[in-house]
Amino acid sequence: MVQVAVDEKVPVISVTGGNPKPVLEKFEGTDTKKLVLVAAKRQAEKAEELGADGVMVVGHEGGGHLGRDDIGTFVLTPEVVDSVKIPVIASGGISDGRGLMAALALGAEGIEMGTRFIATKECVHANEVYKRNLIDANEHSTVLIKRSIGTPARALKNIWTDQILELEEKRSWV
Numbered sequence: 001m002v003q004v005a006v007d008e009k010v011p012v013i014s015v016t017g018g019n020p021k022p023v024l025e026k027f028e029g030t031d032t033k034k035l036v037l038v039a040a041k042r043q044a045e046k047a048e049e050l051g052a053d054g055v056m057v058v059g060h061e062g063g064g065h066l067g068r069d070d071i072g073t074f075v076l077t078p079e080v081v082d083s084v085k086i087p088v089i090a091s092g093g094i095s096d097g098r099g100l101m102a103a104l105a106l107g108a109e110g111i112e113m114g115t116r117f118i119a120t121k122e123c124v125h126a127n128e129v130y131k132r133n134l135i136d137a138n139e140h141s142t143v144l145i146k147r148s149i150g151t152p153a154r155a156l157k158n159i160w161t162d163q164i165l166e167l168e169e170k171r172s173w174v
């Protein structure tokens with residue numbers, strides 16, 4: 001997939017999940033802008049050192065997979081802004097213009113939204129029921145799963161997340 005992105009000369013890539021070094025190296029000498037998704041200050045500093053053009057900082061409020069340090073977007077964003085020279089994009093729990101303004105006030109150059117874009121007409125891959133549940137959700141509607149196996153992720157609470165949490169509690173997959 002990375003080679004295809006290099007061959008196709010994509011203008012921007014987003015790198016996540018583990019050490020970004022091998023992926024960033026493949027884009028050396030290209031015009032592709034390399035963004036690295038980070039969830040901690042040390043990861044942002046590392047990404048800058050490795051040649052990232054910007055970092056996307058995901059706070060604990062974010063949907064999907066998260067960092068292991070449970071640091072909220074409001075705390076993490078200014079910490080990272082103060083620690084790197086490359087542009088910082090704030091992410092996690094942002095879904096409207098108010099969140100954008102707050103992120104800019106914290107020193108971010110922009111925002112990344114994930115969950116909000118799922119509940120759009122253009123997101124044809126998401127089921128309508130899922131979209132409706134996102135729209136109807138409130139601040140109590142999500143839950144953190146898979147923390148016990150080192151890959152915490154925020155998901156909408158449902159029968160599956162209940163079962164996953166139950167298994168995690170019992171550690172019955174061991």
Ligand SMILES: Cc1cc2nc3c(=O)[nH]c(=O)nc-3n(C[C@H](O)[C@H](O)[C@H](O)COP(=O)(O)O)c2cc1C
Binds near residue numbers: 014016
């Ligand atoms: C269903 C879902 C799947 C996601 N999958 C990925 C992924 O494959 N790669 C990735 O870098 N981030 C992924 N994310 C995280 C987003 O890139 C983004 O960091 C996160 O959604 C930001 O928080 P927000 O959902 O509160 O806007 C996913 C998020 C969600 C909700």
